[in-house]
Amino acid sequence: MTDKEVLLEIHHLKAYFPVKRKSMKEAKKVVKAVDDISIDIFRGETLGIVGESGSGKSTFGRAILKLVEPTAGEILYKGQAIHHLKGRELQKYRNQMQMIFQDPFASLNPRMRIGAIIDEPMALQLPLTKEQRKKRVRELLQKVGLPEDAMHKFPHEFSGGQRQRIGIARALAINPEFIIADEPVSALDVSIQSQVLNLMMDLQDEFQLTYLFISHDLSVVKHISDRVAVLYLGRIVEVGTKKELYAHPLHPYTQALLSAIPVVNFDEPKQLVPLQGELPSPMNPPIGCVFHTRCPFVMEQCRLARPPLQQKNEHQQVACFLYEK
């Protein structure tokens, strides 16, 4: 973690979606799924993205892959802007990234055999012969801990954890450098979660992968991440190294989140930072700090202005007026 090479730079990324109006008279509305996110992702690290549902974590991941067209902002991959990429160039860019999906039951085509599922990306993107590809399918299956004869079976013959392994094998097929994992374990049993997470970590070591790990589960993110970014209503409220962020959360939202992790400890009752109310609608986010409607430490200026993300200490950045000097 000493010599950090920036793999992906994201500047002021915004992704807005227009909302269908009920009548022409109504004002045009947009959902601000991702609202001004700036972050650097370093080579070889795992950046965890945490947030409630509706906080824009998935959209953020998809915007990086240009599966969702960003409304504004810039994404630089190895220093190169990707905004204008189209067609073959875009595919070249995407070939260096792959995605692992949330729902292992929806992410594999039920009508395709496992062999064909893993083979397809290679057939399209790599200059390999049929035999070479077949060999590689076997290798990949072995890498993710599945038997070779799995290639002749259909997805429904596998359990959720096994399917997720297949999804990982498919993602690895074309040797990507960067993998966006969109809640890869939240659909799995807890006992299977750690197996898949450990597999992902092993593969990261073996292939020097960079992960963007999206999840709503703080313990899962803690397990796998090097750094963690906390998203709230499409904005980053806090970024920090895992150690610091979990030990000394700065933003009131992070504090509330962390205190909500259930712990088995009967002697010391946990100090709960209670969180009131619901996540406001991203169609109509609060003016000022997005969190001020639920913040226990709300101040007058929070209602007026948006706190920028600022470096608090060596390891942490936070967007909160509490830490304004």
Next chain:
Amino acid sequence: MDIVKRYMKNINLLIGLLVIVGFLLVMITSFFYTPYDVNMMNIPEKLHSPSSKYLFGTDEFGRDIFSRMMKGTQTAFAVGLLTVIIGTSFGILIGGLAGFLGGWVDELFMRLMDALMAFPGIILALMLVAVFGPGVVNTAIALGVIAIPAISRIARSGFVQHRDAEYVLAAKLIGVKPYNIMFRHILPNISSQIIVAATVTFATAMLAEAALSYLGLGVQPPNPSWGRMLKDSQAYLVKASWYTFAPGGAITLLVLGLYMLSNAVRDYMDPRSK
């Protein structure tokens, strides 16, 4: 339950195959051989009841019903198949593009389909046949056009359902061409609904052909068609009830066989049911 289910599936396949293959054999035979000349009239023997001489009796002109039934198989299959081919291919194309692309393409195509559907089917077929002339091929084309909206709606709903599925997203990511995503990834997943729709179309096509023939716009006399025979027979329902049973029974049997076979094929195509 599982054993019963599996057993039922085999019964579907067995009976369906038996019926369809049987009709196909009859159709092939009818090209070379029928017991009597299909169009040979024999007035003295008109409305003869079924006997060893005339297996299904004779009609009001003394023509052998069995021979005409055999020949009618050709019409039934020709009209049914052609209708299904036209209806499903255009239906899948239009519904698929609408569902997969969404947006204005969806609106445009589906409103066009609505307009087509708003027309009473048989009137539309009448119009098409009146313009292009009667005959087996034109009848089938007209019926195929009528079948497009229903199938395109089924295809559209399937494509809409699968368009945003994660496996489609994954395919997009690895650079699968939209055309291949539509036809190689999504279509196999909705083929069972389409097979069922196609079977229904086959059956309705045969019945609609009967209606058109009755109005004198379908298959032209004296060429035999089951539908026409069914309509002709109704005047003699009391006097010669067997006349009705032959074409009616044939239509029922063929449709039933088709349903059973299509059920079996659908089950077979779904890897989950194995």
